Amino acid sequence: MSVDEKQLDQLKQTLQADDYRMDVDVRGDSADVAIVAGPDACEECLVPKPLMQSMLGPVLGIDPASIRLVYPTDGPGADVTTS
Template sequence: MSVDEVQLDRLRQTLQADDYRLDVDLTGSAAAVTIVAGPDACEECLVPKPLMQSMLAPVLGVEPASITLTYPTDGH
């Protein structure tokens, strides 16, 4: 598994512009990704989870199905 740090940083910056934070925890060939909303984030600004997983997969070097994705609306 090889993480594209440049692309990951770009994705983080894009999300930060909409007041979101992207947290990534890689374990073997799987990834746990959490997107956290700030006070000025808009819920409608995030793409559907399957699309986000397909965007993250090549950046994280894992298969989309191996990404556990948590959105702010999921409740913790």
């Protein structure tokens, strides 16, 4: 499968509305995704990581379990969650 660029852009726009930016790096069968908060971002507005991974899997064309996801609340040096 390949990345559904249209759906990815829609997801990025949805996050932007809450002052978040999503950086995505897909490499083969895995991906690194970082969600970065802007100054006006609402911490409670993000869905739990497992839900975000399940939403991203079909969009990125990979197994949600192979998405390494970092949230703004993880802070520097935080462990990256894969589930």
